[in-house]
Amino acid sequence: MKKRQTFLCPGLLAALLLCHPVQAVSMEPISSDSKSGGEMWLLAGAVPEALRTKQAPSRREDKELAETRAKAEAGDPPAANRLGVWYEKGRRGLPVDVKQAVYWYSVAAKANNGLALHNLGDCYRDGIGVKKDEHIAFDCYLKAAATGLPLGYEDVGDSILRPDIAEGFNLTDPDERRATAMLWYRKAAKHGRESAVSKLKQMGQSVSAGTTSAPPPVCHVGKLPGTRQLTGAFLRYTYPRSADAYGFLIRNANGEEIDVIIGNGDCQEFAGLDEGDAVTLKFTSERSLDIHTSECSVMNFYVPDSGKILKKARGK
Incomplete structure (x- = not known):
């Protein structure tokens, strides 16, 4: 696969x-x-x-x-x-x-x-x-x-319009792919890229190049230190179960909802997992640019074989 x-x-x-x-x-x-x-x-x-x-x-x-x-x-x-x-x-x-x-x-x-x-x-x-x-x-x-290179924003927009690149980020729908590319073009245009403005106009968008004096934001990508333990209630899958990589949305004791990418393939330790089940696992975190939003974000990744179902939800 x-x-x-x-x-x-x-x-x-x-x-x-x-x-x-x-x-x-x-x-x-x-x-x-x-x-x-x-x-x-x-x-x-x-x-x-x-x-x-x-x-x-x-x-x-x-x-x-x-x-x-x-x-x-x-x-x-x-x-x-x-x-x-x-x-x-x-x-x-x-x-x-x-x-x-x-x-x-x-x-x-x-x-x-x-x-x-x-x-x-x-x-x-x-x-x-x-x-x-x-x-x-x-x-x-x-x-x-x-x-924070505006030309880089435009490059990403150009690349997302390519189906072979977009497929890797689950952007298989042409309209969704187009909308995501425009988001990156707008970010480039905001920071003065006239060529990004031209591309947006070709896509039917009326925009002008920005004149902001604020420097473009820098996203310090890379792994964050340490491994964290998470215990809480499983809410739902954040990717389709059929996807190669899927995630868990878990609510901890403080009411925080934390999304953890589980990885590729099935995790036998979570076989039969249902909504509301109490689970525990370890995860690491990594800061990167979110392709879908163009914003700097932190993604969490499951540490293999570190988790288990603690208790099944009532009535199941």
Whole structure:
């Protein structure tokens, strides 16, 4: 059975990025593959003909390139991203080298630089310097959005309109998919993205770009420390029982209703669970961007084999 992706796993992106330390970056050259590197761009027509022949850079450009490279080697994220852009576009007298571009984007992305995450996502989306993988691209875009990058909000909206991405978040209905994408576009438009405004207008929405001076919110994604114990009354399933991943809504002794994602497959320890049954379990928590609301939220995840039914509800 195909597993449904229900949340962003922050460890996934880190494992996929190139494993070079952010500080004291190794400067071993990265060779260009003739099929997946720079030549692939030329064959795809993505690089203008004018970039094939470069004029000698000015002294100012030489100095700026040297300074940027030194900062990137020292682990400065904006400099590493900027160097990646120059390699990707063949600027500042550099040859087009998409392998080097991906490398430097990855260095900056590991430091949670929003623009670098966006650029790395574009590389995975289009197969530039790496094997094309739209799911990895989406992870990059979502993490870019979590940094408060308005362009990242727009990227997420674009991705949600793709059925193969939306399916992983149970957005199989075209109208629901469209509504969710518009929510992300509105968030991007609120923070000045004119292109998001254009997309909303194409979808029949009358909006204008925002002029708010407030910085976009940052969502500090990742696992929260500790494991918590939860004991209370089972209220209902928060996902259909047929779903690959489903959850329990439980009311504790203080009257709080807590949603815990149980995971993939059946949990035999909860076989025969009915509304009102007293249960106990352990869970961990993780902060992430909610795809459906575009808001930063905390999700709770069941610790396998930690739970049981304490008492059946009366009359059952």
